[in-house]
Amino acid sequence: MSTKPASERATPWALVTPALLWTLCFFVLPFAAMALTSVTAKDGSFTLSNYAQFFENPSYWRAMVNSLQVTAIVTVVSVLLAYPLAWILAEQVPERFQRLALMLAVLPFWTSYVVRSYSWLLVLAQNGVVNRVLTGSGLFADPVQLANTRLATVIGFVHFFVMLLTLTIFANLKQLSPSYRKAAADLGAGPVRTFIHVILPLTLPGIVVGAFLTFVLAIGDYITPQILGGNNELLMPQLIMMQIGRRGDFPLASALAIILMAVVTVAYLASARWLKIERA
Amino acid sequence: MRAFAKILATVYALLLYGFIFLPVVVLVLFSLQATQFPIPPFTGPSTRWYAAVLADTRLTTGLLHSILVAVGSSLVAVTLGFLSAWGFARFYLPGSAFLRGLITLPLTVSYLIIGMGLLVLFNRVGIPKSLAAAGIGHVVVNLPLCFAIIYSQMGDHQINIERAARDLGASEWKVLLLVTVPVMAPAIFASFFLSMTFSWDEFVISFLLTRFETTLPVEIWNLLRSGLNPKTNAVGSLVFGVSIVLVVAFELLLFRRKQS
């Protein structure tokens, strides 16, 4: 591919080096430092005890199990909720109003992340809005425990990721060529079968990208479970922050972070074939 | 049957909009609460908590810091992202696929881990915590984003536009300045905006990497940990309001561009 003339050859490294250096210095190197820290004992010798702790202490790996469970639920529920909304926006809403409708659907995105979680705590509290409605309508006699549960964590997460996924899935649906839909209809498929056989498979890559993003962001998030979960269980980020915030135990925190990253890597590999960034 | 489906879709959409807006409505409503607790019954409206927020210098300086970090880190991220995207899209580089993968890798890593890594590294080499350190972290997360957006928009049709400029006698930096940047302006603008949004709202990296001077999300977190009151609602509503204004401004700007 050496189509490039001499004049074009001089510059490329100068262009990409800053970004590469930045990534190297502030992403690769930190990761190496973290890896090194995680295997260094107080006296400077090599140790795997931090990793051993994770596997030996059930309450530690319980955090990983919790994290995986919550993240999986969040990812699945968010996709299931967002897809129909994105579909309705893309197919049912008249073209002129689509941008507006989409903007509205993601508007709360721009509230502060911290505040949003806190806000859910108020909404879900014992005498918060939801419980008022539930008891007021006579649906439930007593307030339902919503705040400070895993459910609350999940709701907080889902709220955020439904918006994110609606955005990505909507974009995906819109960039499908309308002739696919026409072709399916033309060959005798009704709306339902057009959806199942054509639209859904064609948007699957976009869904995977969105789901992966959800997975990465959710599994590493500290705020939402910390504010909404009521500490009735710990997720990995909470455990990691606990090591930093309470103990200043960086080696253990590093080890936990690396384990978390390993899990994300597995998820990445599972969805890698859909995650290519290519030029238009 | 069709009508039924239509009703079903409408109901679903309304329910989901309700879900999406519920916390925002509650947030804004109880920011106007007159009493100490932002829970029903509503006792307002009162603007006392807004006054309290505006009088709180930690929050207002946090706001300034946030703007500083968001603008600064986004500028760096966009610049680096643009230059590298240009380099990779236009020139042949050995190992290009691998290097592109490297630049986008941070996209697949949780913020917490990026923040931790930087914290550990800075500890080791003795770089103190600061707003700048948080800014560095934000660039790490936003650079791949800017790169990916701009890179994906560098279509091959622009290759010829640049070639035409060169062909007509433009030097490399004139090509960059007079042709590439203006032509890529929408993508550059979009990635800058997105980068701003993420930096503006980012908590954990700022939390781990700043000391006295910190960003608004961290100050809000501190505020939150110091007790329950509608001040948090007020500051949240203010941030929301400001963001909306920016978003709308951005929309209008972009809309105008498209029309012309």
Place this chain on the structure above:
Amino acid sequence: QELNALIWCDHADPALLQPFEEANGVKVNVKEFEGTGAGFAIVDQSQPGDWDVMVIDSIDVPRGVEKGLFEPLPEDKLPFADLFPEVKMDNKTVVNGKRYAITEKFGYNTISFNKTKVDPADMDTLSSLTGDKYKGRLAIYDYYLPVIGMAALAIGKKTADLTEADLPAIKEELLKMKANAKLVGEVTASQTALATGEVDILVGGGEWVTAGLAKENPALDFSIPKEGGVLWSQSLAMFKDSKNKDLALKFIQYVLSPEGQARLATSSCYWGMPSNKKAALTDNEKKTLRFDEQPAFLARAQAYPAPNADLDKKMQDMWTEMLQAQ
């Protein structure tokens, strides 16, 4: 001139800091941290001379001294005579005959509750916390030392001399509390829960939770049960490497002055008893803080657990286990 202070959230209240800043024409930079371990970690990550003063659990002062962080304080320039004697904590703040810290604020980790929802009589004993009566109605304050202290009290152990051998029994007690608890929360979460009626009892709470809320919700109260409460006490220390020792001393003097004490005691983050008996509090504030009942309270109070590093880690692990218990 700037003063760099490593603090707890109560010192971040502008009402406390501004008068000092204006009087001295300086700026106070503050960094909040959660536990002593984290505080020391921040110091470890900093350059010598970065910090001037630190707020620290009184019982942890020896650890700081051991690390060689602190500068002895000039006793003659500080109002030691005016302090409540029970909270002076000489055994902790004085090392090798030198005084390294001065207690500035104290209070109790005990039980906060909603008077209208629970029987106040029940709140006189810690055993109510593990019984069935209040199942699902309590919250636990998410800080391991005081709550472990309370669990120790509940099973009749002295907090001052806990050993590893006591942990299994304490853990069992903790798990029983956890089984009754709706949540384990930090300040806001537990406060919110109590204030919104999510729970009726906060284990580990005290005046520092309820006093600030009392104006809005008079139903909130705290008690010190017959088994006692855990006395917390926070001190101010000056860094050895400080480049602003004069200013640091001025700051400590200000915080310990009657005005400073009053402002600190009623700080927006949490209220607490001033260690200086002469604190310029209003009557109402004194009432809320139960200023006059202190002698009785202090008599019943037990020391904050002060585990060594090894035991500390074990306690934290136990705490993690408690959090993870279903």
Place this chain on the structure above:
Amino acid sequence: MNAPLVDVRNVSHRFGQASVLHNVSLRIEAGSYTVLLGPSGSGKTTLLSILGGFVVPTEGNVFIRGEDCTAVPPAKRPTTTVFQDYALFPHMSIGKNVAFGLRMRGVDGATRAQRARSALKLVGLADAFDRRPHQLSGGQRQRVALARALVVEPAVLLLDEPLGALDLKLRRQMQDELKALQKSVGTAFVHVTHDQEEAMALADHCVVMNDGRIEDEGAPERVYSQPATRFSATFMGESTVISGTVAGSRSGIITLRTPVGDISLPGEATPGSTFSLAVRPEHLLLGEPAGSLGLGEAVVGDVVFQGSFRRVLATSKRDPGIAFLARLATGSPVASGDTVAVSCRPEHIIRLKD
């Protein structure tokens, strides 16, 4: 009964304000190859979409096999469409793509595969069954799209610029294949294009559209040799067009006063009225042989070699606004700059309706 296969009756269509089709009527016979020809924006795609059921016309009706199908959705019509971008489903193999329509009709798997295979064989792609669309070239995809549309045995196959994305050589080749295929399967094809050569090569019935109206229709030979309107004379092949005013009309002979002189031709017309004449380039003669009609002198401009002939552009000496277009054998000695006499045989003059 002699009802046509498709009968479009008085169809008009508006998109919002824009009126795109004006009272279009069209009959498509079974087994015919109909080509809709017209410039961009003339409403070809819209008319085809109305046939396919993708657009319901604002006014008028569409009958297929005598039934009113105006509002019948595409899935329920005996029509299938080959789209310009082929619209092959990228996530399915070629075989699955072709079998899709059968699957939607509930045909069982084995039969489906077998019929898809024979459809692929028909278009010469028997071995592509298990490949994916992106592994095929443009021309091959085009054929798959054809097979996919044909396998469900539609009464009418609709093709919207099916060759538009192919390069010239491949396009000519595919034209031959399309025509052969249509003959062998016997299905009625309706084909949209804006390439007049394509139209001539393919059509049994050529429909020239302009601005939402049908300007002319009929066998391509007829449309070419006797275009009804000025538009179709210039769109379907090149012409020299000369307008004039009727100076007199007597005993079946009209005298037309034109910028290049008076021209007499058989016919009737009201004196004073105006109309235009067209002459195809291959009928324009340089020089003035016996029996031909003189069109004055002209100066030769470009002489362009075109392989089997030369294309000569000449400007009338009397009125430089009139450009003569002629085709000459490669051997003829005319060169740029020459002054030549221009003429044509009276029977080759086409009178346009205008």
Place this chain on the structure above:
Amino acid sequence: MNAPLVDVRNVSHRFGQASVLHNVSLRIEAGSYTVLLGPSGSGKTTLLSILGGFVVPTEGNVFIRGEDCTAVPPAKRPTTTVFQDYALFPHMSIGKNVAFGLRMRGVDGATRAQRARSALKLVGLADAFDRRPHQLSGGQRQRVALARALVVEPAVLLLDEPLGALDLKLRRQMQDELKALQKSVGTAFVHVTHDQEEAMALADHCVVMNDGRIEDEGAPERVYSQPATRFSATFMGESTVISGTVAGSRSGIITLRTPVGDISLPGEATPGSTFSLAVRPEHLLLGEPAGSLGLGEAVVGDVVFQGSFRRVLATSKRDPGIAFLARLATGSPVASGDTVAVSCRPEHIIRLKD
């Protein structure tokens, strides 16, 4: 001295492993219109890029006005390029676009504007000065790209399929304009296309490329009437090609044994060697008039109306592998299925080098 304007000497190029140009030599004379013609992938764009300085050839040299420019960057060459997608700067007005090259050369604003205006006038777009590229149609953009490239007065103008994106009618019209423009400015044009009609219409000098090699070059008439190779006989216009073995060669007459019978033609050849003959469609006769050379009988397949003529495809009865391609006047009575005798005049037989 008689040095050509551009002299490409023994240029070869490889992209990685792929060898794309093989030892290509080419001379371009001042004021000439050179067309590079060839199928997709034959290396036309690569050769043009080497002329423009966008690609430095792996081997060989490019001299422009006698100077070795092989590695001179595009900005410093006396060449400019018109790209297929026009590559207009979308953020600049038309005037700014055209003036860009002058701006880079440091020409002052007023002069720039004035020269840009006259360049736009040259291409008939005087009033588009303040418009934006997206406000113009394809053909207009094409002209702006031309004006932009011409305003800097290059020694050579390079055009890479400049008409590829236009529709047929507009393309023919632009061809006329391009040719006229080139004549009026006198700059040497090098034009890449894969459309043989375009090549014939434009070229003074036609270069037929195939697979990285120059197969044939010369005046288009020569290339058409006497193609050097089988490839150029079939690519530059259609042909009927018949291969045979030399049965005998005596006193300047070769007897060639072919599947359609023995053919005698003037020339020399080694008996036993093989070569091919080609006949252009317009020279293939149906029937066997006096003086013509019989090629046996054939069955008529497709007869396609093409406006001024009919294209007839017939298969030899003796060898169905041989397809005869003929062009007949529209009036002739041949129909599909007829059996006809096929012949041609001996002087129309082209002997191919193969």
